[in-house]
Amino acid sequence: MPEAIATPGRLVPPVPLADAATPSSRRLLWHYRTNGLRAWPKAAYHDDLFVREMFGRTTVLLNRPDDIRHVLVENDGNYGRTRPGIRIIRPLLGMQGLFLATGDDWRRQRRSAAPAFAPRAVPGFARHSAEALAEALAELPADGGAGIELLAWFQGLALDVAGRALLSLPLRAQAPQIRAILDGYGRRYGKPGFLDFFLPLGFPGPRDLARRLFQRRWFRLVDSIIAAREKTQPTAAGGDLFDVLAAPDGSGPGRETLRSRVATFLVAGHETTAVTLFWTCWLLAQAPDWQERIATEAAMLDLGPDGAADAVTQLDATRAVVNEALRLYPPAFVIVRMAKGCDRLSSGAVTAGSVMMIAPWVLHRHRRLWDDPDAFAPQRFLPGAPPPDRFAFLPFGAGPRVCIGASLAMVEAVLATAALVRRYRLGLDGDGPPVQPVAIVTTQPDRRPGFRLDRR
Numbered sequence: 001m002p003e004a005i006a007t008p009g010r011l012v013p014p015v016p017l018a019d020a021a022t023p024s025s026r027r028l029l030w031h032y033r034t035n036g037l038r039a040w041p042k043a044a045y046h047d048d049l050f051v052r053e054m055f056g057r058t059t060v061l062l063n064r065p066d067d068i069r070h071v072l073v074e075n076d077g078n079y080g081r082t083r084p085g086i087r088i089i090r091p092l093l094g095m096q097g098l099f100l101a102t103g104d105d106w107r108r109q110r111r112s113a114a115p116a117f118a119p120r121a122v123p124g125f126a127r128h129s130a131e132a133l134a135e136a137l138a139e140l141p142a143d144g145g146a147g148i149e150l151l152a153w154f155q156g157l158a159l160d161v162a163g164r165a166l167l168s169l170p171l172r173a174q175a176p177q178i179r180a181i182l183d184g185y186g187r188r189y190g191k192p193g194f195l196d197f198f199l200p201l202g203f204p205g206p207r208d209l210a211r212r213l214f215q216r217r218w219f220r221l222v223d224s225i226i227a228a229r230e231k232t233q234p235t236a237a238g239g240d241l242f243d244v245l246a247a248p249d250g251s252g253p254g255r256e257t258l259r260s261r262v263a264t265f266l267v268a269g270h271e272t273t274a275v276t277l278f279w280t281c282w283l284l285a286q287a288p289d290w291q292e293r294i295a296t297e298a299a300m301l302d303l304g305p306d307g308a309a310d311a312v313t314q315l316d317a318t319r320a321v322v323n324e325a326l327r328l329y330p331p332a333f334v335i336v337r338m339a340k341g342c343d344r345l346s347s348g349a350v351t352a353g354s355v356m357m358i359a360p361w362v363l364h365r366h367r368r369l370w371d372d373p374d375a376f377a378p379q380r381f382l383p384g385a386p387p388p389d390r391f392a393f394l395p396f397g398a399g400p401r402v403c404i405g406a407s408l409a410m411v412e413a414v415l416a417t418a419a420l421v422r423r424y425r426l427g428l429d430g431d432g433p434p435v436q437p438v439a440i441v442t443t444q445p446d447r448r449p450g451f452r453l454d455r456r
């Protein structure tokens with residue numbers, strides 16, 4: 001593996017690697033607890049299949065696009081979520097929301113939520129993104145400045161967009177409170193512990209009890225958001241996603257179910273988009289030539305609420321940069337499934353109980369699937385460039401459980417990047433240590449670097 005990622009103008013630290021090809025289970029757990037991105041050795045970035053044991057279970061990292069298609073699409077019914085995965089996500093989303101629901105409940109929810117994310121919803125997403133952006137931009141110093149913490153700014157923006165687009169409720173004012181509680185969870189409980197692998201889901205370990213306490217506090221906050229929404233009229237004439245979540249069968253779900261459904265869209269609907277925007281701007285801060293391309297293509301466009309839907313279709317260079325950031329720093333760094341029964345992949349047999357890992361983090365930097373995989377090269381996503389294999393570029397997953405909010409995320413990320421770069425030249429403050437990606441529920445920076453914004 002090359003020593004560094006060749007980003008124009010600045011070297012980015014090398015991809016963190018595991019210190020041994022086949023570490024002991026305890027060592028592997030230590031990797032997951034400190035930084036899950038460091039769990040794979042060099043071979044994982046070269047091979048089609050990377051197999052090892054962890055606490056007596058076979059774990060298989062899949063890097064062949066046809067194997068990935070088989071697990072996520074062709075035989076997806078044979079693969080479910082794993083105990084540690086559910087334990088980490090359950091306190092944030094509850095079990096009844098779209099992300100963790102299964103079987104008929106999942107199918108019903110997915111079918112009823114789908115129209116809110118259909119192509120005809122995209123102009124509304126663009127309008128809501130532009131309105132939230134206008135308010136957020138007004139909070140940045142008009143002439144620019146140094147030491148600006150953009151991750152928190154993006155989190156506030158993404159929460160506000162999710163609130164407006166899905167619940168007809170601006171959420172900018174509540175963002176600091178929501179973020180404080182979610183960040184605390186990520187730091188303390190967002191990584192797996194030893195017992196998470198062994199205890200049946202119905203048996204709580206000490207960590208689960210602490211997670212339950214967190215969930216009580218978090219769901220009280222979600223209740224207050226639901227109460228605020230119930231006093232508001234939906235902005236869209238035919239209702240919004242909240243109306244769908246509150247009454248999918250016409251009868252209306254119980255309070256606990258509604259809480260879980262709303263929490264799912266609040267968390268999934270902003271956390272990943274905010275880190276995408278962070279990594280996009282962090283890469284751009286080191287690539288002034290791409291900033292100029294974006295500023296030029298955005299210069300004459302109307303990025304305001306009335307023009308945003310049209311503008312977003314014309315921001316090809318901006319979209320290419322966002323896609324390249326999603327490739328190099330995929331927020332969902334790994335998609336994990338457990339085989340319920342035996343199966344056969346093109347690269348070999350799967351035994352029941354095996355853990356299948358599809359790691360966008362590894363897949364997007366795989367030596368055989370990408371040219372110059374460590375380079376920041378947004379041109380690979382420009383119109384006219386050969387598109388990557390559908391199952392080699394998976395920032396939003398694939399198959400029946402593919403991300404339902406991908407269109408909202410892309411519209412929002414493209415508009416926000418264009419608006420920010422059109423207004424300011426981005427740079428990084430000082431000579432601090434390089435920012436390292438760490439896996440804490442999503443791919444986060446290990447510290448929050450200050451950005452320098454120079455008004456154009």
Ligand code: HEM
Nearest residue numbers: 098099268269272273276332395396397401403404405409
């Ligand atoms: C850049 C931003 C985003 C990324 C990278 C992302 C990534 C993903 C991925 C990889 C999955 C599939 C997980 C799996 O198969 O186990 C997923 C599912 C999901 N995402 Fe996103 N997501 C993003 C934004 C959003 C937004 C904006 C929303 C909501 C408005 C959202 C809501 C969901 C939900 C509800 C699911 C579960 C779908 C199901 O199981 O049917 N996501 N996302």
